Amino acid sequence: MVSIRTGHVSITGNFRENNEDSYVVDESQRYFIVADGMGGQNAGEKASALAVELIPKQLEQLLNFDGGSKSEVVDAIDQSVDYANSEIMSLSEVDPSARNMGTTVVFLVRAGDNFYIGGVGDSRVYLLRNGNLQQLTNDHSLTQALLEAGTINEEEAKTHRYRNVLYRYLGTKDGSSGTDASEIKPEPGDRYYLCSDGVTDGIGADQIQELLVSSDDPQVIAQKLVDAALQGGSRDNITGVVVFVE
Numbered sequence: 747m748v749s750i751r752t753g754h755v756s757i758t759g760n761f762r763e764n765n766e767d768s769y770v771v772d773e774s775q776r777y778f779i780v781a782d783g784m785g786g787q788n789a790g791e792k793a794s795a796l797a798v799e800l801i802p803k804q805l806e807q808l809l810n811f812d813g814g815s816k817s818e819v820v821d822a823i824d825q826s827v828d829y830a831n832s833e834i835m836s837l838s839e840v841d842p843s844a845r846n847m848g849t850t851v852v853f854l855v856r857a858g859d860n861f862y863i864g865g866v867g868d869s870r871v872y873l874l875r876n877g878n879l880q881q882l883t884n885d886h887s888l889t890q891a892l893l894e895a896g897t898i899n900e901e902e903a904k905t906h907r908y909r910n911v912l913y914r915y916l917g918t919k920d921g922s923s924g925t926d927a928s929e930i931k932p933e934p935g936d937r938y939y940l941c942s943d944g945v946t947d948g949i950g951a952d953q954i955q956e957l958l959v960s961s962d963d964p965q966v967i968a969q970k971l972v973d974a975a976l977q978g979g980s981r982d983n984i985t986g987v988v989v990f991v992e
C-alpha cells in the first residue's frame with residue numbers, strides 16, 4: 747500500500763455567518779470526504795455533518811478496505827452514500843429546522859492498492875500527476891449539463907446564473923443514484939485535492955495546479971489554497987483536503 751500525507755483546512759470565509767462545509771480525514775487514512783451543505787438556518791451544517799458522520803460508519807461496515815473487485819468496492823461506497831442520503835431525507839421530513847436540507851459529497855476511498863474517487867453534487871476532486879491537473883469528478887450542476895449539451899461554452903459557464911444550481915445532491919431522491927466512482931491506481935508523486943466550490947469560486951485550475959506544487963508540506967498547501975480562494979474573492983465557505991502520495 748502506498749503511503750500518504752494529508753493537509754486540510756475549512757473556513758467560514760468573509761461573507762457567511764456559519765460554515766456549512768464539513769470534512770473528514772480518517773485517522774487510518776482509509777477515506778477522505780468533503781461535504782458542502784445547503785438549506786436555511788443551520789440545516790446545511792446539519793446535512794453536511796451527517797454525510798461525513800454516516801458515510802464512514804457505513805463504509806466501516808460494508809467495505810473491505812483490504813480490497814476487492816471494482817464493483818464490490820463501488821457498490822459498498824454507493825450503498826454507504828445512499829444510506830446517508832436516506833437519513834438526511836428522513837430527518838429533513840421530521841425536523842422543521844432541517845427542512846429541505848441537502849449536501850454535496852466528494853470522497854477519496856482507499857481499498858487494497860486502489861483509490862476510489864467520486865461524489866454527488868458540485869464539490870470536486872482534482873489530481874495533479876506529471877504536471878497535469880485533471881478534475882476527476884463530474885459536477886452535477888445545471889451549468890455543467892448545459893455545457894455538455896453544447897448549449898453554452900466554457901467561458902459562458904464560468905459566470906452562468908445556474909452554475910450553483912444542482913440537479914443531484916444528498917437529501918433528495920436523485921441523491922441516491924450512484925456516485926460515479928472511478929478507480930485509480932495511485933502513483934508516487936500524485937497530489938489529490940478534494941474541495942468545496944468555495945475554492946473554485948475564488949481561484950481557477952491554473953492557480954490550483956500552481957499551489958499544489960508550491961510546498962512539500964500538504965498542510966501548508968491546504969492553507970495556501972484556502973487563502974488564495976479568499977483573496978480571489980470567494981464569497982462562500984472554503985474547504986479543501988490535500989492528499990500526497992509518497
Ligand code: CA
Nearest residue numbers: 782943944982
Ligand atoms: Ca459552497
